[in-house]
Amino acid sequence: MTNDALRVLSFDEIGLSEAPENRVVSTGFALWVRALMQNWRQGTVACKDRGEMTSRSNKKPWKQKGTGRARAGSARSPLWRGGGVIFGPQARVRKLGLPQNTKKTVLGALVTERLSAGVIGALNWESNQERPKTAAAYAALKQSGLVDKKVVLFVAPDDVATYASFANIPSVRMLFFDQPNAFDLAHSDYWLVLSKDVDRFKEVASQWI
Structure with missing residues (x-):
């Protein structure tokens, strides 16, 4: 050409x-x-762990014994819906x-x-x-x-x-x-x-x- x-x-x-x-x-x-x-x-992908979940209360949902329910310490627990993420990705440098x-x-x-x-x-x-x-x-x-x-x-x-x-x-x-x-x-x-x-x-x- x-x-x-x-x-x-x-x-x-x-x-x-x-x-x-x-x-x-x-x-x-x-x-x-x-x-x-x-x-x-970009390397900015990140999940919140239980310590960063400010939208949920960290108060113990109910007393330890006497309710018949499983014991729970925080609504931020990764086991709960809306709780933190276990071992999720965090922002880091990938060069x-x-x-x-x-x-x-x-x-x-x-x-x-x-x-x-x-x-x-x-x-x-x-x-x-x-x-x-x-x-x-x-x-x-x-x-x-x-x-x-x-x-x-x-x-x-x-x-x-x-x-x-x-x-x-x-x-x-x-x-x-x-x-x-x-x-x-x-x-x-x-x-x-x-x-x-x-x-x-x-x-x-x-x-x-």
């Missing part, structure tokens, strides 16, 4: 080598996605890390595979710095034939205008050059970089191999 707005990037232009072995890549990819899913969790070499191996395989498939392109488009327009960004994607595809767009952290232009397009996922992740890169149909950022993409991609 090549037109005036879109230019497909090649191996010669990027200067990358072959991908690592699939066994290593698939294992590293699975570990990375698992870590991402875990780290993206998983991953070795940098593993990330590098996975990214190298992904960029090599995408270059082989011809699905990394440079978009000849510039955003309006004063008034970013989503309509203009959408028109550029439509002209390039990418409007119906899941696109990952690499942007610079300080490129606020480009980010604002593409932010409201549901099919576009934006990643900063220094913060790639395996999940978004693998679950996309096309990688896109603006023509002005091609040199920066080359520099970043060369570090993945």
Whole structure:
């Protein structure tokens, strides 16, 4: 797919080598996605135990003996309806890390595979710095034939205008050059970089191999 707005990037232009072995890549990819899913969790799920159940009285419901009923010490008991929860989940930090070499191996395989498939392109488009327009960004994607595809767009952290232009397009996922992740890169149909950022993409991609 090549037109005036879109230019497909090649191996010669990027200067990358072959991908690592699939066994290593698939294992590293699975570990990375698992870590991402875990780290993206909010981690605020929590249940109240009997000491936190302020909606129920902590007073002894009835005297210990002489009523014929089972003894009870508190309406907050987990055995009672509306009482606390025994061993329920509590808010905690669930963070998983991953070795940098593993990330590098996975990214190298992904960029090599995408270059082989011809699905990394440079978009000849510039955003309006004063008034970013989503309509203009959408028109550029439509002209390039990418409007119906899941696109990952690499942007610079300080490129606020480009980010604002593409932010409201549901099919576009934006990643900063220094913060790639395996999940978004693998679950996309096309990688896109603006023509002005091609040199920066080359520099970043060369570090993945």
